[in-house]
Amino acid sequence: MKFTAEDAKTLRRILRWRRDVRHFRTDPIDEAIIARLQEAMDLAPSVGNARPWRVVRVDDAALRNAVRANFTRCNAEAAATYDGQKHEDYLRLKLAGLDRAPLQLAVFTVSDPDEGHALGRRSIPDTLRASTDMAIHSLWLAARTENLGLGMVSILNPASMETLFDCPPIWRFSAYLCIGYPEFDDDMPLLHRVGWQKNHAHPWEQR
Numbered sequence: 001m002k003f004t005a006e007d008a009k010t011l012r013r014i015l016r017w018r019r020d021v022r023h024f025r026t027d028p029i030d031e032a033i034i035a036r037l038q039e040a041m042d043l044a045p046s047v048g049n050a051r052p053w054r055v056v057r058v059d060d061a062a063l064r065n066a067v068r069a070n071f072t073r074c075n076a077e078a079a080a081t082y083d084g085q086k087h088e089d090y091l092r093l094k095l096a097g098l099d100r101a102p103l104q105l106a107v108f109t110v111s112d113p114d115e116g117h118a119l120g121r122r123s124i125p126d127t128l129r130a131s132t133d134m135a136i137h138s139l140w141l142a143a144r145t146e147n148l149g150l151g152m153v154s155i156l157n158p159a160s161m162e163t164l165f166d167c168p169p170i171w172r173f174s175a176y177l178c179i180g181y182p183e184f185d186d187d188m189p190l191l192h193r194v195g196w197q198k199n200h201a202h203p204w205e206q207r
Contacts, residue, residue, distance in 0.1 A: 016187050018141060019187070021151045037179070043138060044131070048120045049116055054171060056106040063165075067156070108165075156173075
């Protein structure tokens with residue numbers, strides 16, 4: 001299979017417009033689209049072909065409320081670490097789309113799966129978590145091609161999330177994802193736009 005220059009141009013455009021979305025419309029997402037998003041994760045690479053990610057679709061209102069409570073606690077703790085103007089700036093940030101995103105996914109990584117027979121991860125066990133991260137990124141790009149936005153909620157207590165979802169002992173919390181149609185499109189990271197952290201590139205080193 002040979003790809004064209006136009007394919008490469010399209011991919012760059014998708015990468016540029018992939019943003020961490022916090023502002024969602026509440027419109028439902030068609031189940032056929034959700035199936036395509038799941039397929040995108042299934043196409044992701046993984047160490048030893050272990051496929052260590054486990055995804056829970058969170059539809060239950062009580063579970064969603066418990067996740068929001070977890071976020072509220074952790075966000076208050078994070079805010080308390082800043083002083084002065086930085087504290088005020090932090091409080092103005094919208095850091096999660098938990099209140100409106102129609103599709104919400106809790107993602108876990110199996111810490112020692114039978115699949116893959118430990119190939120490629122004996123010396124670097126973190127490759128399992130990296131595999132889950134690549135599956136999430138594949139989902140993220142696929143969501144963008146469906147005109148959906150995705151926001152990753154990282155201000156959560158992992159142990160509490162594992163308890164909340166009654167996980168098997170070898171599951172480790174990796175990410176909580178909010179997915180939906182964005183209220184607006186922007187090719188600039190929100191944290192760059194509001195002045196919290198400028199977007200910048202790191203040049204490759206040559207040695």
